[in-house]
Amino acid sequence: MTLATTIFETMFDASSNPSDTLSQLIRTRRSVRDFLPHAIPEVLLNKVLEDANGAPSWSNTQPYRIAIASGDVRAKISAELCTLFDLGMAAQSGGVLGKLRLLLTRRGLPDGDFSTQFPYPDDLQPQRRATGAGLYEVLGIGRKDIAARNRQMRRNFEFFGAPTAIFLFAHKGLREFSVLDTGIFLNTLMLSAHANGLATCAQGALATWAGPIRAEFKIPVPYQLISGLSIGYASEAAVNNFNPGRSEFKEQQVGSR
Ligand SMILES: Cc1cc2nc3c(=O)[nH]c(=O)nc-3n(C[C@H](O)[C@H](O)[C@H](O)COP(=O)(O)O)c2cc1C
Numbered sequence: 709m710t711l712a713t714t715i716f717e718t719m720f721d722a723s724s725n726p727s728d729t730l731s732q733l734i735r736t737r738r739s740v741r742d743f744l745p746h747a748i749p750e751v752l753l754n755k756v757l758e759d760a761n762g763a764p765s766w767s768n769t770q771p772y773r774i775a776i777a778s779g780d781v782r783a784k785i786s787a788e789l790c791t792l793f794d795l796g797m798a799a800q801s802g803g804v805l806g807k808l809r810l811l812l813t814r815r816g817l818p819d820g821d822f823s824t825q826f827p828y829p830d831d832l833q834p835q836r837r838a839t840g841a842g843l844y845e846v847l848g849i850g851r852k853d854i855a856a857r858n859r860q861m862r863r864n865f866e867f868f869g870a871p872t873a874i875f876l877f878a879h880k881g882l883r884e885f886s887v888l889d890t891g892i893f894l895n896t897l898m899l900s901a902h903a904n905g906l907a908t909c910a911q912g913a914l915a916t917w918a919g920p921i922r923a924e925f926k927i928p929v930p931y932q933l934i935s936g937l938s939i940g941y942a943s944e945a946a947v948n949n950f951n952p953g954r955s956e957f958k959e960q961q962v963g964s965r
Contacts, residue, residue, distance in 0.1 A: 878890040
């Protein structure tokens with residue numbers, strides 16, 4: 709029996725009806741931020757990708773491309789992303805001189821297709837802060853411990869130890885709608901991964917620098933890096949039990965006039 713089927717069978721009762729199974733699947737999926745190093749069997753990853761390929765899209769255009777990094781390529785991309793992150797951090801803590809060096813060399817400056825650093829809308833701040841506070845609490849990181857927070861941020865670029873990272877690109881020509889389609893694809897992939905005993909973490913942070921990914925993969929010109937995803941087997945680390953919960957769905961529903 710594989711690791712994947714063992715986990716699946718402990719989570720889902722095969723005799724339950726499909727809608728219960730789907731609800732269970734949706735409700736038990738969590739973002740995992742600490743992975744075991746074990747490689748994902750190719751046949752299993754392909755099964756998940758085939759499921760994700762069933763996602764609906766605008767006019768069935770499937771306006772996204774994915775780049776899958778494992779082994780040496782994964783290690784190379786991670787090393788370069790960590791270097792860029794470190795350079796950015798050094799510039800921030802290096803005062804005016806540090807920032808000047810960053811601007812002159814440009815190494816460490818975000819080169820992503822979409823900016824990942826922008827002012828947060830005020831109305832979304834409470835939810836964002838609560839999620840961040842909950843995560844840092846599970847990690848035992850104090851509110852003012854900036855160094856530990858930065859180390860946790862850096863873990864994004866180590867793919868939290870996952871053996872595989874998937875980068876998702878959306879077609880520029882379909883404007884926001886390809887981003888929407890890419891998100892649907894991403895969630896279908898994450899749910900299938902979960903059903904198959906794999907863990908994931910979607911990572912907008914991985915859209916900060918596109919250069920290291922473009923250096924390894926032939927990304928067609930109209931495609932823009934919108935997100936990354938770490939995928940593999942969850943470790944037993946406490947951080948993987950973090951569940952930020954949700955507000956009631958009624959809070960997302962607007963009232964009638
Ligand atoms: C598009 C997208 C981007 C995300 N980016 C990051 C990220 O860069 N780093 C991270 O640790 N988590 C990231 N997350 C995970 C979210 O924080 C997480 O989905 C949210 O807190 C809800 O928790 P859950 O996935 O465990 O239900 C991202 C999730 C999505 C859907």
